[in-house]
Amino acid sequence: GESVGLHLPTLSVQxxxxxxxxxxxxxxxxxxxxxYKQESGKGPQFIIDIRSNxxxxxxxxxxxxxxxxxxxxxxxxxxxxxxxxxVYFCAENMAGYNKLIFGAGTRLAVHP
Amino acid sequence: xxxxxxxxxxxxxxxxxxxTLQCAQDMNHEYMSWYRQDPGMGLRLIxxxxxxxxxxxxxxxxxxxxxxxxxxxxxxxxxxxxxxxxSVYFCASSTRGGKYQETQYFGPGTRLLVL
Numbered sequence: 003g004e005s006v007g008l009h010l011p012t013l014s015v016q017x018x019x020x021x022x023x024x025x026x027x028x029x030x031x032x033x034x035x036x037x038y039k040q041e042s043g044k045g046p047q048f049i050i051d052i053r054s055n056x057x058x059x060x061x062x063x064x065x066x067x068x069x070x071x072x073x074x075x076x077x078x079x080x081x082x083x084x085x086x087x088x089v090y091f092c093a094e095n096m097a098g099y100n101k102l103i104f105g106a107g108t109r110l111a112v113h114p
Numbered sequence: 115x116x117x118x119x120x121x122x123x124x125x126x127x128x129x130x131x132x133x134t135l136q137c138a139q140d141m142n143h144e145y146m147s148w149y150r151q152d153p154g155m156g157l158r159l160i161x162x163x164x165x166x167x168x169x170x171x172x173x174x175x176x177x178x179x180x181x182x183x184x185x186x187x188x189x190x191x192x193x194x195x196x197x198x199x200x201s202v203y204f205c206a207s208s209t210r211g212g213k214y215q216e217t218q219y220f221g222p223g224t225r226l227l228v229l
Contacts, residue, residue, distance in 0.1 A: 010154060036217060045118075045204050045220030046157070091156055101172060102218060104149075104156030 010089060012109040021079040023108045025092030030073060032094035036102070037066060037077045040089045049077070049090075079110075087112045115140050118221035120205050126227045127195040135190040135224050137205030145208045146188040147172070147218065148180065150201040157204060163188055164210075195228045202226070 015021045027035065033054040038046035052059045052066045052075075059066050065078040075092050089109050093102045121136045139146065147162035149172075159172030163182040177199060179191040188207075192199060202225050206218040 038220075043223075045206075045222050048217045048219065051217055093156075101159055101162065102147075103173075104158070106154065106156045 010107050010109045012111055014111045014113060015082050017082060017084060017112055017114050019082055021077075021082045021086070021110060021112075023077045023079075023090050023110065025075040025077075025105050025108075027073050027075055027092065027094040027105070028103065029094060029096050030070070032096045032103075034095040035066070035068060035075050036093045036095075037064075037075075038091045038093060038104075039086075040091065040107070042088075046091060082110075082112050084112050084114065086110060117141065118205055118207055118219055120203075120221035120224050122224060123222070124225045124227075126229065127192075128229055129196060131195050133192050133195065135192075135203055135205075135226075137188045137190065137221060138186050139188075139205075139207040139219075140186065141207060141209075141219070142185060143207035143219075144185070144210050145218075146182065147206050148178070148188070148190045149204045149206065150174065150199075151204060151223075152201050160190065160203075192226075195226075197228045200226060200228045 036051040037049040039049050040046045050061045050064050050066050057068050063080045067076045089107045091107045092105045118139045144165045148160040149157035151157050158174050160178050161180040163169045166185050169180050202223050204223050205221040208218040
């Protein structure tokens with residue numbers, strides 16, 4: 003079975019509810035942020051990104067909010083579905099560097 | 115396009131053995147990187163490359179070597195495997211990195227067990 007994420011924080015939601023996954027990033031110089039979804043046994047999959055000159059960006063059923071003042075990023079998933087069950091990671095890129103720094107992740111469990 | 119491919123999917127090594135994890139992408143991406151993922155943790159960057167012939171160290175480079183002789187391939191070499199290198203390894207690529215960091219696309223991963 004999947005060994006990744008054994009000790010991750012878990013968010014449990016009912017199918018159809020909205021989900022909010024939070025992430026505190028570490029560096030005030032970071033200028034690019036990405037949310038990834040990782041299903042069991044698979045590599046991370048891009049969901050949505052946002053640059054530091056924005057505070058909100060919307061995709062299909064997902065919205066990312068960026069609060070640079072408190073270095074906080076959130077991912078909102080509307081009408082959560084069983085297929086949304088996965089581990090979600092935020093990642094930040096510091097301006098001028100070639101590196102993405104990943105957070106520890108949050109497990110989203112969707113119950114029928 | 116196949117995207118990012120990794121081989122093998124799973125490998126068992128004995129302490130002290132060496133091996134190469136293969137990574138290839140067919141998207142003509144300049145930027146490629148290797149991460150390891152351990153239980154309860156996010157991905158940690160091992161090495162990365164901004165183009166053929168150019169590589170640099172990430173957060174946890176010790177015990178690993180890389181080379182980038184072509185745009186398509188970015189192999190990761192374990193010089194002398196240790197149990198602490200038991201992990202899931204992911205390769206990723208993107209059109210470019212650095213100041214203009216773009217979305218990285220990940221391969222399916224290689225699970226490595228070192229006994």
